[in-house]
Amino acid sequence: MVVIPFETIPTPSIQLSCLIFPFPLQFFSMDDLPPSLVVDILSRLTDSADVARCRVASKTLNSLTREVRSLNLLCTLSRYLKSRSPETKDHVTPFKAIFNNLVGQAPCLNSISIGVDKSLRNISYDDVDDESDDLYLTDVGFVKEWLPKVCGDLGKLSISDFWIQSCWRKSQILSLISSCCNGLMELEVKNAWLSVDGLNPMTRLTSLTLEFIRLEDEDLNKVNECFPSLQVLNLVGVGGLKDPKIHLLHLKSCLWTVSNAPLSLTIFAPNLVKLRLKCIKPKSLVLDTPLLSDFHLSVEEASDFRVKEFHNLGNLHLESSSLCCLLGMFPSGKSVRKLTVNSLKWTATIKFRLEAVFDVFPNATYLNIGPGAWCEAENCFRKGGLEDRNALKELREIVANLVVYDIEVTLSFIFSILDKCTKLSDMALLFHPKGDYKLARSLIPRCTAYCPRVKWRWGMREGPKDTWVSVGM
Incomplete structure (x- = not known):
């Protein structure tokens, strides 16, 4: 391990000393480290304001900061x-000035x-001067000050604007970027109103992320035209679109979350492999993606859902x-092996039978049942039992997200599934906080006793992560 003395560095946030080496603990001055290693460390700093501080910490750092390859501010x-604040604002260096200085030195x-x-998203409009532009980062005038200096080697660019200052100003930044950055491969723009006027083709761009961006349909058409080599496209909360179409021949991965409705959504991407699509109530949804193998679809209602048959679809989340x-809008899903289903509304009035899943996806070997879907399926089971289907016998693993209200009904449902799924080898019960935890835990010994051949796990859903406990083989 190398431990570098930081007495001369005026901030504790610089963590160069965390680098681990396969030799005994020693103390070095900065001049003892290879210059290439120092440059690599400086390029990995998560806050490039520390790079500016390093310039006054040592002569070596001062000279090597010009060679950093990555800037994050x-x-x-x-x-x-x-x-x-009136008490401190005169002592704070303007954010844009710090950035311009860093770019000029690297x-x-x-x-x-x-x-x-x-x-800063929580800042109220009432607390901001509408005419202020100190954090308007997609301002073309500001970007013109620094982009031409570094555009030659730039391969990745990310700009996350301050929405309160950017939402009412239409930015021409895309035109500027496309005219300067011929070698750019990754572009990310967030929280802005963008114009595509003057946008030039960027044939080397392979990854594009637009998050909380204001666009129009013709703008998206221009994106299709000028970024023909895109392999990764992320559109998150892009507003202003009415009938958007994605037409990209080389696209392999796409994340698209649509907040407004109703819409007609169309994706033509013959090489698309992974798609995560979230929308509300589209008028129609048209997918021409024959190579799709990983598909996550979240939709409240789809009145017109049309897809060509997915011959390569192996992982599906609905x-x-x-x-x-x-489920009824899908063509035959014989290729699907890994399946996750959930209902967005927990209601006893909607009839979702677990058997319906296997009418469409008869060869699924893994099934994850979300809490809404489990609740509806259990209600249907209570009224009519579980029908005998040959497809159920293909299942090897089930993850059940349970909300236990009546333990005897839940147990009866689980036992019926176990009787039908003769090849099942792994079953996980994930208890939802809405249910009775003590009651839910009492399921475990009864389940393991009923079917000891199955490997059992149980867990609790806690925020974004789940806590699992293995209880048997």
Whole structure:
């Protein structure tokens, strides 16, 4: 391990000493480290404001900061509040000035990320001067000051704007980027109103992320035209679209979340492999993606759902308020082996029978049943039992997200599944916080006693992560 003395560095946030080496603990001055290693460390700093501080820490650092390849600068909520406070604002260096200085001192950059912290989203319009532009980061005038200096080697660019200052200003930044950055491969823009006027083709761009962006249908058509080599496309909360179409021949991965409705969504992507699509109530959904193998679809209602048959689809995740209707809109899903289903509305009035899943996906060997879908399926079981289907016998693994209200009904449902799924070898019970935890835990010994051949796990859903416990083989 190398431990570098930091007495001369005026901030504790620089963590160069965390680098691990396969030789005994020693102390070095910065001059003892290979220059290439120092440059690599400086390029990995998560806050490039530390790079500026390093310049006054040592002569070696001062000279090597010009060789850093990556710049990451984020305006935090703390910094923002200090810049607005009458007591401290005169002592805070403008954010844009810090960034311009860093860019000017590092001509070899191949990656730039500038933005505001997510916590600034909670800033109220009433607290902001509408004419202010100190954090308007997609301002073409500001970007013109620094982009031409580094565009030659730039391969990745990320700009996350301050929505309060950017939402009412239409930015021409895409035109500027496309005219300067011929070698750019990854582009990410967040929280802005973008114009595509003057957008030039960028044939080397393979990854594009637009998050909380204001666009129009013709703008998206221009994106299809000018970014023909895209392999990764992420559209998150892009507003202003009415009948958007994605037409990209080389696209392999796509994340698309649509918040407004109703819409007609069309994706033509003959090489698309992975698609995560979330929408509300589209008028129609047209997918021409013959190579799709991993598909996550979340939709409240789909009145017109059309797809060509997915011959390569192996992993499918379906969420809907009308799950049965959505299942009926799929063509034969014989290729699907891994399946997740869930209902977005927990209601006893909607009839979702577990057997319906296997009418469409008869060869699934893994099934994850979300809490909404389990609740509806259990209600149907209570009224009519579980029908005997040959397809059920193909299942090897089940993950059941349970909300236990009546333990005897839940047990009867689980036992019926076990009787039908003769090849089942692994079953996990994940208890939802809405249910009775003590009651739910009492399921475990009865399940393991009923079917000891199955490997059992149980867990609790706690926030975004689940806690699992293995209880038997």
